[in-house]
Amino acid sequence: MSEDTGEDLAVKPHATARRLGDRVFQCDATAVCTMPDGTRAYALLDGVGDTPAVRAWTRTAARRLARAAAGHGDAEAGLRAEYERYAADPARHDPEHDLPSAAAVVAVYVPGGWFSVAWSGDARAYLLLDGLGPLRQLTEDHNVRRAYDGHGDRNLITACLGGTRDDEETEHRWGHPAIECMSGPARPGWLLLASDGAYEPHEDIDHNLGDYLSGDPREVAERLVDDAVRRARAQRDPYADNATALIARLT
Template sequence: MRTYATAQLIGDRTHQCDATAVHTAPSGARAYVLLDGIGSTDEIRDWTRNAARRLARTAARHGDAEAGLRALYARYAAEPDRQGPWARMPEACAVVAVTAPGRPLTIAWCGDTRAYVLVRGTVQRLTDDHNLRRVFPARDGRPGGNRNIITSCLGSTYTEDQVKNEYGHPAIETVTRGAEDCRLLLASDGAYEPLEDSCRDLADYLIGDPAEAARDFVRSAIDHAGTRADNATVLIADLRPAN
């Protein structure tokens, strides 16, 4: 039985600019990737799909999420067409998770795509968004910064120091989790935001095999999104420790 699945719905957008990819290297390392393209055009859609595949291959080859994401981040940042204040090239929020034999789960991200794990019926969020809501958190009755303004993403030319100096967080963040049986969830903001905004328990949408859960998750996200539903995409994988 297949241990992972993806599902997506376009919502009210003109283009589906989310993308997922999975790649397994000869070493046995496997990378799970979800990208959320910023904007809605043919160019962004096609670039995001290609970038997701490139990130999955790179991260699996490295056997590590951080190494893979940093390598591809640097590659895009160095492209000549991205240089200069008026450059307008496709960008995407990105999250990648890598499993490898005998090694812990590694996760790396830039933007507000998220990773969660479901362990013994409880969902645990592993990532922290790169957006203005994080930079200016809600307090004293004030709503905080705009969560739709992204502060780091794949395709940006900002260096690590530039992002830290301007926003107070790294351009790429990482987390390592010990090997254990769990269900991995990667989700775009169009998938997790409507459910969390409605105070739903994400664990309720992670029931059944990965394909069933993925379809239920995105359908429920669109149902709870109101009249301005974003692209909703998830990747769900059942992980088992590998020797």
């Protein structure tokens, strides 16, 4: 088993780029874990808050999530294992706790086999299959905007890794489970995982993220997050969040 925390952008055929934006700390984190049989898991976490504690926790949690998903060979199984492990911590059930949490998305690709994605929060996964149409958003945001049919605050998330509500409790309160997932046959194409700071500035001006998905993954990821920060700062209420993208060429 090998791991890549996303720090080495020269690694191919996947790469991560991160930008601090206007925050004090970079609280997004990514990790990639590859099993001996070629099964590979890609994880991205968008930490809630802007502190050194959140920054440290998301880095560790991303590595744990990637390892769990790769080991299970399935994104949902890996995310559920980590979600339940954090939720079992009694300290997290204290209403006054300040333990870190994060929006999380993880994808698992088994060459010649199966592809799966699971998420909790508003970090997203996109897929562009070779020769099979436009970019697809695979995830649905867990946020107040979704809960109130497009009228709530998109920046208030309704589920996250580090949360304690199970699927039934979250469904009852917000209309969706704590963890959602999708899966299908493994096919060649491009995978994009993105924090809200990376996708929202593009979405706000109707820019198609699929335009970035060609060429060198490192250059693509760098350009996507650079443009996200630039576009965020050019808007009416300029503020650039942490922007992180993980791009992988699936073969």
